[in-house]
Amino acid sequence: MSVQELEKIFQDKIDKEVKLEPKDWMPDAYRKTNIRQISQHAHSEIVGMLPEGNWISRAPSLKRKAILLAKVQDEAGHGLYLYSACETLGITREETINDLHSGKAKYSSIFNYPTITWADIGAIGWLVDGAAILNQVMLTRTSYGPYARAMVRICKEESFHQRQGFESLLVLSRGTKEQKEMCQDAINRWWWPSLMMFGPKDSESTNSDQSMKWKIKRKTNDELRQNFVDMIAEQVKILGMTLPDDKLKWNEERRHYDFGEINWEEFWSVVKGNGPCNKQRLEARKKAWEEGEWVREAAAAFAKKRKTSPNPSKGGALAAA
């Protein structure tokens, strides 16, 4: 079969909402786009553990500490689901991780902002995870099967993340004057970076068009961003707080909230590595990887030793069931 014919079969499947599975033929560019997107997504989950991990030892109560631990553990799990989905496209785990460490692969810029106060942890859950959920709910219907299945799993767990964040801010918003100020300050700092999470405007995004045709993405950056603004603008009222945008206003005609312009200069500057914590985040990742090297080697050596020693097997899967 010619490549043209294969491409036609491929696009027909996509148009008919048939999911692509790893063994199916797919154009190289589709494979590459998925590798790039899924691996970036995976890196974001893993790097995302760093700003939150910063507060595990300083959480204000045992309850909050247990919640935060569970959340950070979830993020590690999410990273793993995604790395596994990425591997089905024919790239090794090690390559993917090397690309992160070399700076070739990106992760969500939001994690290059620092977590200065405890309220930041609540704001991350509510705003950052809230933004991520909108993107991820859309991706449960993405055309590549393993990616879609990973997303279903992630979405099931993500709702806890957003709710715990909002609840944590709710407590602060009903607290002392200082707590209220801390809450508002965190919202002020996280609002704009959260809006940036949806990526460049549709008129400027290079990846959206082809991704829509291939149904990797199903909503544009601007559509998702608008959904997010509409959702948060209502929820912030319950907290009795405000969003730091004087242009934010309900537009009766559009049936959406209007909002101010994002600082795109800041967006690109952080993407390019000049955010407040880019260097620190990558260094933490590399350090963890390098200092874990001996553990990985030791475990491999141990497994090899056990395989070669005459240890009787415990029976097959059926026996184990």
Add this chain to the structure above:
Amino acid sequence: MNILLRKFYYGDIPEDKTGGNIVSKDTKSDWPLWEVFIRSKQGLDHKHAGSLHAADAQMAIENARDVYTRRMEGVSIWVVESKDITASNPEEAGELYEPAVDKVYRHPTFYDLPDEVKHM
């Protein structure tokens, strides 16, 4: 030593079709890939949950516990090395499933029965 090889996981496409990634791979301590199957409840089948890397089967089960059953999703776990799974080829799906296509009489709805015969 760095060797170049074409790597196909359980999921990759056949060699003659484009796309297999040629990778430069360092073979020192790569943990193999395992497929994880989970029984969610006593009485139900094990179902494929995902995959992970682990040095050996025991570690694969422990990692699967941490990754796939954090919310009591399972009561039993199977792990099998991905390389030990043989999968059917989607390009041969036509021939493979063809024998079932023209045998509608295998379905109960093929048979028209009088209304008086209830619940059959």
